[in-house]
Amino acid sequence: MNNYIEALAKDTYNAYKKFLSVLTKEKNQFLQILAENLTKNYDYILTENSKDIRNAQKKGLSNAFIDRLKLSAERIENIAKGVLKIIELDDPVGKFEDFKTHPEGFKLGKMRVPIGVIAMIYEARPNVTIDATALSIKSGNAIILRGGSNSYFSNMALVKIIKNSLKEAKLEPNLVNYIDKIDREYIYQLLKMDKYVHLAIPRGGEELIKSVVNESRIPVLKHYKGICHIYVNEYAKIDEAIRICVNGKISRPAVCNATETILVDQNIADKIMPDLIDTLLKNNVEVRGCSRTQKYNNNIKKATDIDWATEYLDLIVSIKIVDNIDDAISHINEYSSGHTDSIITENLSIANKFIEQVDSATVMVNSSTRLSDGGVFGLGAEIGISTDRFHARGPMGLEELTTYKWVLIGDYNTR
Amino acid sequence: MNNYIEALAKDTYNAYKKFLSVLTKEKNQFLQILAENLTKNYDYILTENSKDIRNAQKKGLSNAFIDRLKLSAERIENIAKGVLKIIELDDPVGKFEDFKTHPEGFKLGKMRVPIGVIAMIYEARPNVTIDATALSIKSGNAIILRGGSNSYFSNMALVKIIKNSLKEAKLEPNLVNYIDKIDREYIYQLLKMDKYVHLAIPRGGEELIKSVVNESRIPVLKHYKGICHIYVNEYAKIDEAIRICVNGKISRPAVCNATETILVDQNIADKIMPDLIDTLLKNNVEVRGCSRTQKYNNNIKKATDIDWATEYLDLIVSIKIVDNIDDAISHINEYSSGHTDSIITENLSIANKFIEQVDSATVMVNSSTRLSDGGVFGLGAEIGISTDRFHARGPMGLEELTTYKWVLIGDYNTR
Numbered sequence: 001m002n003n004y005i006e007a008l009a010k011d012t013y014n015a016y017k018k019f020l021s022v023l024t025k026e027k028n029q030f031l032q033i034l035a036e037n038l039t040k041n042y043d044y045i046l047t048e049n050s051k052d053i054r055n056a057q058k059k060g061l062s063n064a065f066i067d068r069l070k071l072s073a074e075r076i077e078n079i080a081k082g083v084l085k086i087i088e089l090d091d092p093v094g095k096f097e098d099f100k101t102h103p104e105g106f107k108l109g110k111m112r113v114p115i116g117v118i119a120m121i122y123e124a125r126p127n128v129t130i131d132a133t134a135l136s137i138k139s140g141n142a143i144i145l146r147g148g149s150n151s152y153f154s155n156m157a158l159v160k161i162i163k164n165s166l167k168e169a170k171l172e173p174n175l176v177n178y179i180d181k182i183d184r185e186y187i188y189q190l191l192k193m194d195k196y197v198h199l200a201i202p203r204g205g206e207e208l209i210k211s212v213v214n215e216s217r218i219p220v221l222k223h224y225k226g227i228c229h230i231y232v233n234e235y236a237k238i239d240e241a242i243r244i245c246v247n248g249k250i251s252r253p254a255v256c257n258a259t260e261t262i263l264v265d266q267n268i269a270d271k272i273m274p275d276l277i278d279t280l281l282k283n284n285v286e287v288r289g290c291s292r293t294q295k296y297n298n299n300i301k302k303a304t305d306i307d308w309a310t311e312y313l314d315l316i317v318s319i320k321i322v323d324n325i326d327d328a329i330s331h332i333n334e335y336s337s338g339h340t341d342s343i344i345t346e347n348l349s350i351a352n353k354f355i356e357q358v359d360s361a362t363v364m365v366n367s368s369t370r371l372s373d374g375g376v377f378g379l380g381a382e383i384g385i386s387t388d389r390f391h392a393r394g395p396m397g398l399e400e401l402t403t404y405k406w407v408l409i410g411d412y413n414t415r
Numbered sequence: 416m417n418n419y420i421e422a423l424a425k426d427t428y429n430a431y432k433k434f435l436s437v438l439t440k441e442k443n444q445f446l447q448i449l450a451e452n453l454t455k456n457y458d459y460i461l462t463e464n465s466k467d468i469r470n471a472q473k474k475g476l477s478n479a480f481i482d483r484l485k486l487s488a489e490r491i492e493n494i495a496k497g498v499l500k501i502i503e504l505d506d507p508v509g510k511f512e513d514f515k516t517h518p519e520g521f522k523l524g525k526m527r528v529p530i531g532v533i534a535m536i537y538e539a540r541p542n543v544t545i546d547a548t549a550l551s552i553k554s555g556n557a558i559i560l561r562g563g564s565n566s567y568f569s570n571m572a573l574v575k576i577i578k579n580s581l582k583e584a585k586l587e588p589n590l591v592n593y594i595d596k597i598d599r600e601y602i603y604q605l606l607k608m609d610k611y612v613h614l615a616i617p618r619g620g621e622e623l624i625k626s627v628v629n630e631s632r633i634p635v636l637k638h639y640k641g642i643c644h645i646y647v648n649e650y651a652k653i654d655e656a657i658r659i660c661v662n663g664k665i666s667r668p669a670v671c672n673a674t675e676t677i678l679v680d681q682n683i684a685d686k687i688m689p690d691l692i693d694t695l696l697k698n699n700v701e702v703r704g705c706s707r708t709q710k711y712n713n714n715i716k717k718a719t720d721i722d723w724a725t726e727y728l729d730l731i732v733s734i735k736i737v738d739n740i741d742d743a744i745s746h747i748n749e750y751s752s753g754h755t756d757s758i759i760t761e762n763l764s765i766a767n768k769f770i771e772q773v774d775s776a777t778v779m780v781n782s783s784t785r786l787s788d789g790g791v792f793g794l795g796a797e798i799g800i801s802t803d804r805f806h807a808r809g810p811m812g813l814e815e816l817t818t819y820k821w822v823l824i825g826d827y828n829t830r
Contacts, residue, residue, distance in 0.1 A: 017748055020772045094771075106782060108792060111770070115804055194628070198804050213609070213632050219805045220634075240827040247829035333432055342825075355526070355822055356509075357435045367521060367825025376830070377523060377821070389530055389613050390634045391806040394821045406792070406809045407770055410757075410782025412655040414662035415791070 005189040006196075008144065008177050012117050013196035015174035016142035020114075022171065024091040027137055030169035031087045034134065035080040037161050037168075042076045048157035049126065056124075056150050068125050069151055079127050082381070083134045089380040092399040093140040096407075107409040112402045114140030116198035119190055121212060123204040124148030129158045132201075133176050135383050139401035144197065146179040146187055148204070156180065184211075191216040203384060221396070224387050225311040226256030226339040228369040231328040231354070232276075233345035234267035240366070241344040242276050247368040248342070250283050254313045256385060257340055257372040261308060261318045263328045266292070269321050273297075277319070285315045292321040308335040325350050329357045336360050338387045340372035340394070361386060361393035420604040421611075423559065423592050427532050428611035430589035431557035435529075437586065439506040442553055445584035446502045449549065450495040452576050452583075457491045463572035464541065471539075471565050483540050484566055494542050497796070498549045504795040507814040508555040511822075522824040527817045529555030531613035534605055536627060538619040539563030544573045547616075548591050550798050554816035559612065561594040561602055563619070571595065599626075606631040618799060636811070639802050640726040641671030641754040643784040646743040646769070647691075648760035649682035655781070656759040657691050662783040663757070665698050669728045671800060672755055672787040676723060676733045678743045681707070684736050688712075692734070700730045707736040723750040740765050744772045751775050753802045755787035755809070776801060776808035 038045070049071040056066050092112050099109030118141050120132045129147055136143040147155045155178060163173040179186050191200055194217045201221050202212040209222050230248055232241045248259030264272060273296040280287050281299060288303040289296075300319075307318040308331070322328045332341050342364035343354040351365045362372045372394065374382025379397030386392045392400035453460070464486040471481050507527045514524030533556050535547045544562055551558040562570045570593060578588040594601050606615055609632045616636050617627040624637050645663055647656045663674030679687060688711040695702050696714060703718040704711075715734075722733040723746070737743045747756050757779035758769040766780045777787045787809065789797025794812030801807045807815035 017772075017774070020774065021768070102791075102793070104791075106786070113774075116774075217628050219803075237827070244827060244829060251830055351824075353436070357432075359432070359435065359528075359531075360820065362821040362823065364823040365825055366827050367823050368829040370830040371521070371823065371825070371828055372821075373830075376517075376519075378517070388634075389818050391818075393819060403804050403806075404808060405775065406777040406787075408777065408779040408782050408786060409766075410780055410786070412652070412659060412781050413786055414659060414783040415666055415785040415788075 002189055004181070005179070005186055006193065008179065009117070009190060009193040009196035011174040012142045012144050012177050015172035016114070016117050018172055019140060019142060019175060022140075024093075026169065026171065027091070027140070028087045030137060030165060030171055031083050031134055033168050034130075034162060034165040035083040037165050038076055038080040038083070038130065041161055042073050045076060045154070045157050045161070046071060046073070048153040051153040052124075052151055059150075061150065065124070065150075068123070069154070071126055071154065075127070079130050082131060086134045086138050086381055089138065089398055091138065092402045097404070104413060105411050106413050109407060110404040111407045112399070113405050115401060115403050116141060117196055118143045118401070119146070119197050119200045119218065120144070121146050121187055121200065121202045121204070121208070122148065124151035126151050126154040126158060128203070129155050130162075131381070132383060133162055135381060135398060135401060137175065139398045141401055142175045144177050144179065144190065149182045152180070187212070188215040191218055194218050201384060219391070221384070221386050221388055221392060223256070223385050225337045226258070226385075226387075227260050227309065227311050227335060227337040228257060228339055228372070229261045229263060229332050229336055229341040230259050230369060231263040231322070231332070231341070231343045232265060232268060232272060233325065233328075233343055233347065233350055234265040235347040235350065236268060236272070236344040237346065238268070238272050238275070241272060242279055244342070244344060244366070244368045245276060246279055246283060248370055249280065249285055249317050250315065251368070251370050253315050256311070257369050258313070259317065259369045260310065260312055261320065261335070263320050263322045263331060264293075265325075265328070266321050266323055269296075280317060283315075285317055287317055287319060289319040290321055293319045311337070325353055329354065333357075333359050338389075339385065340364065340369045342367055342369050417604055419596070420594075420601055421608065423594065424532070424605060424608040424611035426589040427557045427559050427592050430587035431529070431532050433587055434555060434557060434590060437555075439508075441584065441586065442506070442555070443502045445552060445580060445586055446498050446549055448583050449545075449577060449580040450498040452580050453491055453495040453498070453545065456576055457488050460491055460569070460572050460576070461486060461488070463568040466568040467539075467566055474565075476565065480539070483538070484569070486541055486569065490542070494545050497546060501549045501553050501796055504553065504813055506553065507817045512819065519828060520826050521828050524822060525819040526822045527814070528820050530816060530818050532557045532559065532611055533816070534559045534561070534612050534615045534633065536561045536602055536615065536617045536619070536623070537563065539566035541566050541569040541573060543618070544570050545577075546796070547798060548577055550796060550813060550816060552590065554813045556816055557590045559592045559594065559605065564597045567595070602627070603630040606633055609633050616799060634806070636799070636801050636803055636807060638671065638800050640752045641673070641800075641802075642675050642724065642726050642750060642752040643672060643754055643787070644676045644678060644747050644751055644756040645674050645784060646678040646737070646747070646756070646758045647680060647683060647687060648740060648743075648758055648762065648765055649680040650762040650765065651683060651687070651759040652761060653683075653687050653690070656687060657694055659757075659759060659781070659783045660691060661694055661698060663785055664695065664700055664732050665730065666783070666785050668730050671726070672784050673728070674732065674784045675725065675727055676735065676750070678735050678737045678746060679708075680740075680743070681736050681738055695732060698730075700732055702732055702734060704734040705736055708734045726752070740768055744769065748772075748774050753804075754800065755779065755784045757782055757784050
């Protein structure tokens with residue numbers, strides 16, 4: 001096992017080192033070829049995908065699971081279009097930042113460079129195989145992939161197409177490798193290869209992510225969950241606040257930037273609660289509330305400590321009445337997953353306090369938490385949303401897949 | 416043990432949360448008070464330090480070790496001056512980056528924020544206790560310290576002064592905590608507290624750093640070692656190349672940015688080698704060389720594979736003749752510790768190739784590796800030099816102790 005993983009990691013690292021001299025136009029050419037080969041080979045991809053689907057059905061996996069696993073000609077077309085879109089994005093590699101002439105005469109600044117070899121561990125969603133590959137290659141990184149075992153046949157087919165496309169584009173096929181072993185122990189071995197692998201990005205269930213963090217000697221960028229809050233401050237516009245709370249909950253409840261908890265200031269509660277609860281219930285949202293919230297409506301279940309810490313991903317919302325801005329901030333810094341939290345207020349000082357003291361990746365004023373997204377933020381494409389504090393926070397695009405080196409152009413300087 | 420560490424971590428984290436609303440002037444006031452209290456209490460500090468010195472002498476520790484441990488009135492004065500210097504540096508926290516109006520009308524950008532709680536694990540050098548504290552507080556972070564056990568009494572005294580200074584400045588004393596237990600198991604416990612601690616910075620021996628990386632669930636920023644190279648390309652100016660190689664080696668051989676290996680292009684070897692070796696030997700440098708190097712002088716020991724991978728930190732240098740720029744890059748990417756590598760050349764294309772393909776934190780053209788330093792780079796103060804690829808590379812100052820959050824100022828936007 002160790003030999004298999006070490007060889008895989010080393011091969012990928014060696015391909016990465018040669019990749020350092022590859023130009024943007026060569027990377028774009030690969031993306032063009034990949035997009036074409038996906039469209040050309042959709043019959044083959046669908047045949048292999050149907051094996052995964054049959055196995056998943058035999059195992060009795062949920063419809064939602066199978067829907068994420070399933071490919072179709074249209075879905076493949078969209079994946080290919082996604083690849084073509086990445087061609088148009090600026091290549092972050094080689095960008096110079098803060099370059100200036102030092103008092104001693106030399107020139108000094110930072111240059112954007114790839115991170116190196118990325119290990120991407122993800123759920124059974126074959127589109128991620130292509131998205132992650134396209135983003136890695138465009139940002140100059142090599143990548144080792146390992147998708148959920150239920151997507152085995154789909155991923156084998158896609159990786160074959162990727163490797164053929166790399167060859168056609170005259171790039172090293174080892175720039176993209178796949179761990180085709182089921183045992184999770186192989187992942188843990190990979191996470192020890194800090195000589196060859198420089199970043200791990202796990203996606204999927206909390207238990208998988210925690211095990212990756214525990215086993216890894218490599219830096220990990222992760223997204224635990226999205227417990228997003230809206231705090232309706234006493235100086236909120238009532239109608240706008242209700243509109244935003246409802247949008248945050250119902251526009252797409254199954255995604256990580258959906259609102260899970262609404263905090264309502266006690267000084268505005270009488271004015272807003274009846275309508276807010278009414279509108280939520282009319283939209284088929286189950287409302288769970290603190291004891292003060294329950295007084296406004298008989299159809300509200302009691303929210304427990306577990307509710308404040310739950311990512312429902314469903315048409316359920318918890319509501320708590322808070323004493324003031326400090327109480328709201330304190331609740332958020334305790335229960336938020338650090339993804340996105342928003343305040344609704346017309347008061348500038350209170351907005352500033354919220355921005356400064358809420359310790360999350362994205363902090364908003366007068367906006368639905370649903371806007372927290374790489375597409376909306378203008379990143380062009382997104383490899384994930386980080387709830388970590390380090391290197392990258394919130395939506396991550398191409399630039400977040402790079403790091404920097406210092407470059408000093410001297411004039412024979414000594415010290 | 417677990418309870419002790421968990422309580423310490425939690426107390427520090429709670430202090431950090433309150434710290435988010437503290438102003439730059441309040442942080443500067445603390446630094447002013449700390450500097451004054453260090454100067455005022457130098458008798459007390461020296462008394463406690465002398466206990467450590469006596470213990471170290473009893474243990475028969477080396478003079479170099481004791482020299483790093485020893486404080487004097489003058490050294491304390493310099494440490495205090497270092498603290499005052501940090502007052503003058505810009506506070507990175509709250510700086511807005513790339514703030515712009517989105518086509519949808521909202522304002523979006525990034526704001527610099529502290530990383531959170533930092534765990535600093537370091538060798539028996541009491542000055543680090545103060546430097547790390549001052550840099551952390553200025554950048555809005557709380558810090559948990561653990562210095563080498565041979566500096567116990569010195570650090571206890573310094574931490575007492577730090578905590579009193581925090582109180583005088585009306586800041587939470589728990590912003591700076593110290594693990595006063597000797598057993599390394601306490602450090603490992605702390606590295607599991609990812610709920611309360613957000614970054615570990617280990618400094619010291621390779622074995623300590625590796626054990627921190629192995630045990631940590633928290634991101635680690637580390638400096639393994641400094642194996643720095645100078646590659647003398649065939650288009651180098653001979654005299655300048657010799658001057659820079661000698662400076663890289665002898666100006667301060669015991670520091671991490673000293674040059675350890677000189678690579679000489681075969682096409683310039685005949686012209687430069689006799690003088691280069693001669694000058695190094697005259698400066699009491701022991702030269703170890705590849706077989707081709709040995710031909711130029713009888714006083715050169717054979718360099719082995721171990722030499723290429725060794726940080727001498729001494730008046731020893733290894734020299735290798737390489738075939739060309741590719742050979743040089745390939746040697747460096749194999750043996751460099753990723754700290755700093757320099758090329759000497761007048762050829763622009765070759766310089767560009769070196770900059771692009773050498774995969775180290777700092778890449779130089781026509782400069783001594785000794786310039787790789789936070790002071791020289793204009794960071795004002797340095798908490799360390801990262802040989803990692805992630806978050807920060809090379810010299811790290813105040814800004815590298817911060818991260819960012821996205822801030823969105825909306826106009827009641829939904830999606």
